[in-house]
Amino acid sequence: MQKKISSYPFNGTAEQEQKLDAVIAANKHDKSRLMAVMQEAQEIYGYLPVEVQRRIADGMDVPLEKVFGVSTFYAQFSLSPKGKNNISVCLGTACYVKGSGALFDKISEKLGIGADECTPDGKFSLTACRCIGACGLAPVLTVNEEVYGRLKPEDIDGILAKYSE
Amino acid sequence: MKTVAELNEIREKSLGSIALRKGKEALASVSTEYKRNVLVCGGTGCTSSHSKQIVEALHREIEKNGLQNEVKVVMTGCFGLCALGPIMIVYPEGSFYSMVKAEDIPEIVTEHFVNGRVVTRLLYQETVGAAGEIKSLNETDFYRKQIRVALRNCGVIDPEDINEYIARDGYQALAKCLTEYTPDEVIKIVSDSGLRGRGGGGFPTGRKWALCAPNKAPQKYVVCNADEGDPGAFMDRSVLEGDPHCVIEAMAIAGYAVGATKGFVYVRAEYPIAVHRLQIAIDQAREVGILGKNLFGTGFDFDVEIRLGAGAFVCGEETALMTSIEGNRGEPRPRPPFPAVKGLYESPTVENNVETFANVPQIILRGAEWFASMGTEKSKGTKVFALGGKIKHTGLVEIPMGTTLREIVEEIGGGIPNGKKFKAAQTGGPSGGCIPASLIDTEVDYDNLIAMGCMMGSGGLIVMDEDTCMVDMAKFFLEFTVDESCGKCTPCRVGIKRLLEILEKITRGEGTLEDIDRLEELCGYIKANSLCGLGQTAPNPVLSTLKFFRDEYIAHVVDKKCPAGVCKNLLTYVIDKDKCIGCGKCARNCPADTIHKTEYTAPGHKLPSYEIDPSKCVKCGACMDGCKFGAISKK
Ligand SMILES: Cc1cc2nc3c(=O)[nH]c(=O)nc-3n(C[C@H](O)[C@H](O)[C@H](O)COP(=O)(O)O)c2cc1C
Ligand code: SF4
Ligand code: SF4
Ligand code: FES
Numbered sequence: 001m002q003k004k005i006s007s008y009p010f011n012g013t014a015e016q017e018q019k020l021d022a023v024i025a026a027n028k029h030d031k032s033r034l035m036a037v038m039q040e041a042q043e044i045y046g047y048l049p050v051e052v053q054r055r056i057a058d059g060m061d062v063p064l065e066k067v068f069g070v071s072t073f074y075a076q077f078s079l080s081p082k083g084k085n086n087i088s089v090c091l092g093t094a095c096y097v098k099g100s101g102a103l104f105d106k107i108s109e110k111l112g113i114g115a116d117e118c119t120p121d122g123k124f125s126l127t128a129c130r131c132i133g134a135c136g137l138a139p140v141l142t143v144n145e146e147v148y149g150r151l152k153p154e155d156i157d158g159i160l161a162k163y164s165e
Numbered sequence: 166m167k168t169v170a171e172l173n174e175i176r177e178k179s180l181g182s183i184a185l186r187k188g189k190e191a192l193a194s195v196s197t198e199y200k201r202n203v204l205v206c207g208g209t210g211c212t213s214s215h216s217k218q219i220v221e222a223l224h225r226e227i228e229k230n231g232l233q234n235e236v237k238v239v240m241t242g243c244f245g246l247c248a249l250g251p252i253m254i255v256y257p258e259g260s261f262y263s264m265v266k267a268e269d270i271p272e273i274v275t276e277h278f279v280n281g282r283v284v285t286r287l288l289y290q291e292t293v294g295a296a297g298e299i300k301s302l303n304e305t306d307f308y309r310k311q312i313r314v315a316l317r318n319c320g321v322i323d324p325e326d327i328n329e330y331i332a333r334d335g336y337q338a339l340a341k342c343l344t345e346y347t348p349d350e351v352i353k354i355v356s357d358s359g360l361r362g363r364g365g366g367g368f369p370t371g372r373k374w375a376l377c378a379p380n381k382a383p384q385k386y387v388v389c390n391a392d393e394g395d396p397g398a399f400m401d402r403s404v405l406e407g408d409p410h411c412v413i414e415a416m417a418i419a420g421y422a423v424g425a426t427k428g429f430v431y432v433r434a435e436y437p438i439a440v441h442r443l444q445i446a447i448d449q450a451r452e453v454g455i456l457g458k459n460l461f462g463t464g465f466d467f468d469v470e471i472r473l474g475a476g477a478f479v480c481g482e483e484t485a486l487m488t489s490i491e492g493n494r495g496e497p498r499p500r501p502p503f504p505a506v507k508g509l510y511e512s513p514t515v516e517n518n519v520e521t522f523a524n525v526p527q528i529i530l531r532g533a534e535w536f537a538s539m540g541t542e543k544s545k546g547t548k549v550f551a552l553g554g555k556i557k558h559t560g561l562v563e564i565p566m567g568t569t570l571r572e573i574v575e576e577i578g579g580g581i582p583n584g585k586k587f588k589a590a591q592t593g594g595p596s597g598g599c600i601p602a603s604l605i606d607t608e609v610d611y612d613n614l615i616a617m618g619c620m621m622g623s624g625g626l627i628v629m630d631e632d633t634c635m636v637d638m639a640k641f642f643l644e645f646t647v648d649e650s651c652g653k654c655t656p657c658r659v660g661i662k663r664l665l666e667i668l669e670k671i672t673r674g675e676g677t678l679e680d681i682d683r684l685e686e687l688c689g690y691i692k693a694n695s696l697c698g699l700g701q702t703a704p705n706p707v708l709s710t711l712k713f714f715r716d717e718y719i720a721h722v723v724d725k726k727c728p729a730g731v732c733k734n735l736l737t738y739v740i741d742k743d744k745c746i747g748c749g750k751c752a753r754n755c756p757a758d759t760i761h762k763t764e765y766t767a768p769g770h771k772l773p774s775y776e777i778d779p780s781k782c783v784k785c786g787a788c789m790d791g792c793k794f795g796a797i798s799k800k
Contacts, residue, residue: 096641
């Protein structure tokens, strides 16, 4: 899978750096915990800019290539920052059969962005995900942590409006 | 935990906490603390439809009415009927409230809990008889044919309370194995039960354990595969959310049987609730002494750790999963050596699926014969299916192997909504195939599915109706596998991409009959030459749709039509000039400005009708969506 790598300038804070260092210190003893460290780093920064990956590589004492290899392999790791509100449309089988493709297209058209992109004002980003396990409510999407189910394309305007002020 | 006696003591003490949920007999022998138990589903499905707010409202109203000492609210795992969530059951009556709203709670609390009058209006209507009498859940179509083994405790106990698990005979199977059976005897029981792997392949579990047991090594491992990659399957998640202890217990049993002292559960990161509850369960088990050193004073040590996946389908493949636990890119390794010999950290490893494990404690407690009495000749026991797609009762069902597809779709699933016709069911996800309507009487088990070019997979069962295009469906699955191929070997990395390109060409209306032949040829090559199961099975959705729905492919390439009306390039939107009243709404909606007034006025109408110039149409469907008179259709 090809990943979008962002060119946004990195602006991490000292506080974030402190948190990251603590995570690294707690896991350093076991190199197989690299993924767990990267997952927590993504929690802290929202994504994994190269600066963060380098710090992890140094801290865990593994080559940067290895960190990069892992971050580009797994879909969950994002190399670009997300918007303030991240919309994730489920394109799992159950949702797709119930028309989640049309939901995705409609949002993409409304926001003028494609998959893994962010609106210029930084308000929204759009991703496609696979099965969040709420197939009973298909088709579903999530905005940040909130799940919306049993949707029709008509519902999209209302959802976007809720998050656009 | 020092002894079995201590376990039994906890059990005795906790029986009262769940007795209300078990009916009159259980109530006769123990006294309960509460008068009522309210069970609210806290699975992913129902939490998404806001069951947390229901629980908050319940607490608020219960307190308002001073019922804190009478009514206990429990958040459980999934009841199965996700389509009707949020779901709530009230015991001892067993009243099944569906699609509950927070606004309904005050009425339920005052009417039902205070005045003792069930609010019939808010019940799941199938549990209300013609004369207004209330039937038990097990009499409804959805539940009648179900037998719950793996899901036995889901929706019954509080998954965050180990005592409720112990009250349901939890950890008795482990105690029995450690104190009464040798490891070989445990393996024999599992073998005799006929249990086969529920993760997809259907490999006999007892045999897998027997292959690992004799291998000597300083450290051996038990791994639980909770990656659940098939999009549309969610039984493993439900087991972990609803009954995490049964997986821990089974892993310890497997550890004892094969001589492993360390376990890992590899869970997808997309399942936060499951991870959270599993961690609580592990912590509680450690605290009580059911995980750790010297279990039940037998000298056997066992502990479990969670590892999170990060969204890569191929990591569900057993060797890739192990490379991922080791902290690497999750690329598969060639086999042999098999994990039983050289698995995690190069050590002998047993790897099983969540649902496989969930069956084990019951097999130990109730015996191999009991388990083998369910199912078909070569597929024993039950299977959990996640019903999804165009079916009324989407949700989770556990039924004996060998139940026919007709029973699953028409009875349990409640049929197809909106009066549409059943076309096919898809099983096995991106590695599987479809069962067409003509074979609806097939008994569903491992071997019957394989015989028709399908596969059990993890148990996702997606129902499709006449509006589903089978070519588009095959394309959908290939988009998935192209994305998920790890890229290690060429037949898979390049081959599947070529397959997808051909399918894209066909759905654009540019395909030829030769393309169909090329598809078949390429499929055979990819299956034969890929390194791991992902590549080897990726062509299945194409082969299976070609086998049963070849005429649809032909319609796409020869007639340039999509019979289901899905493939955009092959559609034409037309206005029925006699139904069109001439309001002009479609013309205003059309982004391509390609709808114009005609000279023709239909008899009985005042205004001339409109027509679409197909040359400029971008097939957005806006005209059809907006027409209130049903005058526009796609062909
Ligand atoms: C591409 C691919 C994906 C797989 N995904 C899963 C999965 O998500 N969950 C699972 O339990 N098994 C999955 N399997 C099957 C595992 O490799 C393995 O056979 C299984 O977990 C063994 O456990 P069982 O014998 O209990 O079924 C997958 C296999 C392949 C080839
Ligand atoms: S078959 Fe596909 S997924 Fe499997 S190893 Fe080869 S490239 Fe990777
Ligand atoms: S489908 Fe869209 S582009 Fe075509 S006629 Fe209707 S509104 Fe216009
Ligand atoms: S397929 Fe969308 S939640 Fe499962």
